[in-house]
Amino acid sequence: EVQLVESGGGLVQPGRSLRLSCAASGFTFDDYAMHWVRQAPGKGLEWVSGISWNSGSIGYADSVKGRFTISRDNAKNSLYLQMNSLRAEDTALYYCAKDNIGSGSFDYWGQGTLVTVSS
């Protein structure tokens, strides 16, 4: 059974940093691209960042470019999101999602970890 479990969220002050983690199981992690998607309270889905299976290709939304860094450790079946210079508008539930090979869609999602940026 595919499982994605996010962790690392919490309350953080504006300008500070936070690192999110996503532990994957139930599939061959290093075969798939992975993504982070966020959802602000009461709002829609916003793609944040994606990384290819071998970290050779990485993409970011304009809203986080230069502040967030995605990475993965295939030996640990884990995905990460380093978030620096956090802003109030980064407050959201952050989901980790697995790429559905060859389609550009996401076939499995975690339950999310909540990041709240507030003083």
Place this chain on the structure above:
Amino acid sequence: DIQMTQSPSTLSASVGDRVTITCRASQSISSWLAWYQQKPGKAPKLLIYKASSLESGVPSRFSGSGSGTEFTLTISSLQPDDFATYYCQQYNSYSLSTTFGQGTKVEIK
């Protein structure tokens, strides 16, 4: 960047109704489009990928169509479990980036 526009934003319907949601892309995306269902407090669930392919385990009352810039999600006979918010998503295979539509909430009439 490619923008995705869903319509309507909210839809009121009854059990048994045929429901159609539209998603328009600001430029051609071929068939790189997916549809998701999200219920309150839950993660999104993949329904349709590559515009018209039904994800495994998804009921056949869900179908997708379209290519280029205009796409539709159709629920042939709305069931009580289908009241939720639906999102379209486009994918750019060259840059690993993707964009979601703003969502369509399907409510009970």
